[in-house]
Amino acid sequence: MRKGIDLITQTHIKRVACGIWKCKGCKTTFAGGAYEFATSVATTAKVTMNRLKKLKEELTNPVKEEPEQKKKEKKEKKAKRA
Secondary structure, eight states, rough: OTGGGGGOOGGEEEEEETTTEETTTOOOEEOOOOOSSSSSHHHHHHHHHHHHHHHHHHHHSSSOOOOHHHHHHHHHHHHHHH
């Protein structure tokens, strides 16, 4: 992500032409909707892409249990058996 983009809010964005938007603060130009900066379709697509990226990360890097948790689970199983 480029510097300053995460700080942009709706109030800083100004429409330059149909579908072209510019940030007053950092002078970054964006492509968006004709009359709205973020269209509902673009927002849905962005959310879906982020969800799929997160899912891919979880599948490629499974969370490993800490050894302490495994020890506790073993103790609990032994206690139940006794």
